[in-house]
Amino acid sequence: MLKLMVACLSMAVMAASAGAAITKAPFGKTADGKAVDLYTLTGKNGFEAKISTFGATLVSLKVPDKNGKLANVVLGFDTVKPYVDGVPFYGATIGRYGNRIALGKFTLDGKPVQLTVNDGPNSLHGGKGFDKRLWTAQPVESKQGPALKLTYVSADGEEGYPGQLTVHVTYAVKADNSLAISYEATTTKPTVVNLTNHSYFNLTGDPKNTILNHLLTLKADRITPVDKTLIPTGELRPVKGTPFDFTKATAIGARIGANDEQLKFGRGYDHNWVLTSGGGKLATAAILEDPTSGRVMEVKTTEPGIQFYSGNFMDGKPAGKGTVYNHRTGLCLETQHFPDSPNKPKFPSTVLKPGQTYHSETVLVFRNAK
Structure with a gap:
């Protein structure tokens, strides 16, 4: 069965059980002509994730609303x-x-x-990072639902990082309408590692709508405030009494225009929240709800922080055939270690050494509001 899955080059069922399946189709080519594949992982209830081998990218995630209607809740494109x-x-x-x-x-x-350096004076998201690399993919067996394991080997010195890093990312669609994203990495030299997924969510299922009416809860009572270039100052600042207090469900647009220095630096929310769980075990980091569709997304993670980005730099320019994403029509909830940790000894360490294995897990659990 495994040989059949690997050999299949056209869209065909690769693994199926009680309505769950993995299929594969062409998605286009890289700039140097290499083929890119698009895998579709379908759960038992129509819950569906599409993943590209370019950037190990979550292209689409179809989730039912309160009436059972499926819609894509992440922003993506039809070709690579x-x-x-x-x-x-x-x-x-x-x-x-x-x-x-x-x-x-x-x-x-x-x-x-x-x-x-690719973000003003700073390095952002690995430079020409893993999002612009071609990964290999292989369907894997999972008792909970279809899963896809993607692998990339980052060369010693790539974008300046020491050590050859072998990275695995596994997406798994589960029967409870959840998507689990698991990360694993090993290195040949001491290096730093901080992996995450950068999906833009819009739970309305229609990117013509902004995310300002979404209700957000963050299980965090502190942030790491930033300077003008969005680098953390090293302080862990309480959110109580500030526009950054999402300890109770709050509309994203309620305070985004407040006269606050941090909001001005980020042109909205673009900050790391310090999770009360502290990381190390799978725990709830965020709950996002769209009151209109009734969709609720709970973010669970083993990471100590989460970056909430409110789509401040989305500019409405065409980004594909007929596709335009306007200002704040998507938001990101990036589970992570803290920004600039290699320069902040008091932050949780991101150092990985030979003989160690980096592990991280984030689970997106979807349900409907009661």
């Missing part, structure tokens, strides 16, 4: 071309280091490291 042409991280696996590192510099084991 917009991703190849450089759309900013839509649905992608981010690495080697998610978020920002100040000036693209840090010291590791007494040795200076200089990374590619």
